[in-house]
Amino acid sequence: MVSRVIPVDDFDLVIFGGTGDLARRKIIPGLYRRFLAGQMPEKARIIGAARGEMDDAGYRKLITDALNEFVPASKRDATTIEDFVAQAHYTPIDAMGDAGWKDLAALMRPDVIRAFYFSVGPRLFGPLAERLHDHKIADDDSRIVVEKPFGRDLESARALNKVLASSFDEHQIYRIDHYLGKETVQNLMAVRFGNILFEPLWNAQYVDHIQITVAETVGVGGRGGYYDKSGAMRDMIQNHLMQLLCLIAMEPPSHFDPDAVRDEKLKVIRALDPVERDEIVRGQYRADDGSPSYIEDSENPKSTTESFIAMRVHVSNWRWKGTPIYLRTGKKLRARASEIAVVFKDPPHSIFGPQEGRRGNVLVIRLQPDEGMNLRVTIKEPGPGGMRLIEVPLDMSFAEALGEEGADIPDAYERLIMDVIRGNQTLFMRGDEVEAAWAWTDPIIAAWEERGDKPKPYDAGSSGPEDALMLLHKDGRRWREIK
Numbered sequence: 321m322v323s324r325v326i327p328v329d330d331f332d333l334v335i336f337g338g339t340g341d342l343a344r345r346k347i348i349p350g351l352y353r354r355f356l357a358g359q360m361p362e363k364a365r366i367i368g369a370a371r372g373e374m375d376d377a378g379y380r381k382l383i384t385d386a387l388n389e390f391v392p393a394s395k396r397d398a399t400t401i402e403d404f405v406a407q408a409h410y411t412p413i414d415a416m417g418d419a420g421w422k423d424l425a426a427l428m429r430p431d432v433i434r435a436f437y438f439s440v441g442p443r444l445f446g447p448l449a450e451r452l453h454d455h456k457i458a459d460d461d462s463r464i465v466v467e468k469p470f471g472r473d474l475e476s477a478r479a480l481n482k483v484l485a486s487s488f489d490e491h492q493i494y495r496i497d498h499y500l501g502k503e504t505v506q507n508l509m510a511v512r513f514g515n516i517l518f519e520p521l522w523n524a525q526y527v528d529h530i531q532i533t534v535a536e537t538v539g540v541g542g543r544g545g546y547y548d549k550s551g552a553m554r555d556m557i558q559n560h561l562m563q564l565l566c567l568i569a570m571e572p573p574s575h576f577d578p579d580a581v582r583d584e585k586l587k588v589i590r591a592l593d594p595v596e597r598d599e600i601v602r603g604q605y606r607a608d609d610g611s612p613s614y615i616e617d618s619e620n621p622k623s624t625t626e627s628f629i630a631m632r633v634h635v636s637n638w639r640w641k642g643t644p645i646y647l648r649t650g651k652k653l654r655a656r657a658s659e660i661a662v663v664f665k666d667p668p669h670s671i672f673g674p675q676e677g678r679r680g681n682v683l684v685i686r687l688q689p690d691e692g693m694n695l696r697v698t699i700k701e702p703g704p705g706g707m708r709l710i711e712v713p714l715d716m717s718f719a720e721a722l723g724e725e726g727a728d729i730p731d732a733y734e735r736l737i738m739d740v741i742r743g744n745q746t747l748f749m750r751g752d753e754v755e756a757a758w759a760w761t762d763p764i765i766a767a768w769e770e771r772g773d774k775p776k777p778y779d780a781g782s783s784g785p786e787d788a789l790m791l792l793h794k795d796g797r798r799w800r801e802i803k
């Protein structure tokens with residue numbers, strides 16, 4: 321299979337916050353991998369713009385160190401790294417003041433795509449957008465990329481959208497959610513809308529329920545102060561899990577076109593029912609031999625912020641009425657695993673009689689580890705001895721199925737950055753989507769704050785609090801194991 325790398329036009333990519341953690345860990349390594357794949361035009365430039373004096377040589381050194389730290393050795397090659405960093409420049413800038421803006425304006429080339437990555441704290445998004453506009457550094461074709469968090473409630477998200485809209489058009493704003501850049505997530509659309517096999521079954525008549533799990537093994541240590549103001553609902557459910565839910569539940573768009581796809585996602589969010597009190601379980605991890613509790617990590621002895629959440633969600637539309645979607649995410653859980661499981665109903669009548677251990681078909685879409693899909697089907701156990709049924713997976717690990725090419729799946733960030741350069745917004749959240757997601761989330765948070773609900777403790781390395789298990793048990797269902 322020959323890999324098809326679509327060339328992109330020449331560009332200047334300015335990374336505000338180009339010396340920060342995200343730039344070093346994700347953005348720069350992502351660009352390097354695209355360079356390695358031959359997708360970065362020879363003259364394209366990466367311009368780091370951040371607080372702190374530094375010249376081009378200093379920045380190239382910083383980038384080289386980042387690549388050595390965050391790119392696997394098998395992908396590193398001294399000459400290639402040298403060629404790559406030669407395309408990088410640096411200019412100091414103050415997002416809140418006047419310093420550096422004239423220099424940046426002078427650096428930009430005419431007639432190439434200009435993209436501006438806001439890899440800085442959200443309070444700088446507005447000031448950056450305004451200054452880019454006021455100093456005429458951005459033109460009508462320029463793009464800005466904004467990182468999460470996009471607001472902390474509907475009001476702040478609206479305010480942020482308004483500030484950005486005063487300097488940029490919606491078609492220029494790329495709100496990044498790196499979950500959408502994952503290969504499997506896009507494959508979800510390919511599988512749903514590129515095959516006849518699944519779509520007729522993709523509804524409440526045939527789907528018993530859906531589980532979406534994003535489990536992490538790490539705690540909040542190191543960023544406890546930030547996290548404590550947010551919690552799993554704001555940090556994960558409102559954005560990442562909501563986006564996955566939209567892709568799994570949306571109607572087929574008329575075209576694979578950014579606004580057609582985003583219109584359908586928006587309809588899903590608008591069809592979500594309010595969540596009742598008994599449909600949601602919040603948790604907080606306990607201390608575990610030597611490893612600190614959430615309370616210790618957050619350095620807030622009175623914290624009622626959740627590091628775990630499980631909830632039952634209903635999409636009230638013709639397709640999904642009666643099929644619950646269960647969402648679960650948390651820190652310090654048993655394994656680092658993200659997956660979507662579509663659990664189909666049993667056949668209406670079994671001609672084989674009760675078969676122990678037999679369960680229905682499940683389509684599992686794995687986001688990590690090893691991205692891929694797996695469809696569990698029932699077959700006859702081989703050999704004599706009558707008709708005994710067993711389940712086997714029809715497994716499609718991308719790495720295996722696609723050979724070498726599959727082993728080299730682009731990281732979410734590198735794909736998304738190239739989409740920005742190409743001007744393709746399909747995998748980015750539109751302003752109205754983000755607002756609708758907050759409009760659904762806000763009352764849920766307000767209700768538990770009003771009641772003074774406290775999260776339930778859970779053990780590190782577990783699957784979350786007992787009550788989360790009960791959430792499904794009382795519906796006669798069970799969570800898939802986190803592994």
Ligand code: NAD
Binds near residue numbers: 415416438444
């Ligand atoms: P960081 O603190 O490591 O880096 C911040 C960068 O912003 C630095 O380069 C700093 O020089 C620059 N900066 C700060 N104030 C400035 C000013 N007034 N003018 C110009 N530059 C200024 O932060 P980070 O972890 O890289 O995060 C950046 C953004 O990305 C944040 O919005 C964060 O929420 C988001 N994010 C980060 C991660 C991650 O893994 N680090 C993941 C998802 C989202």
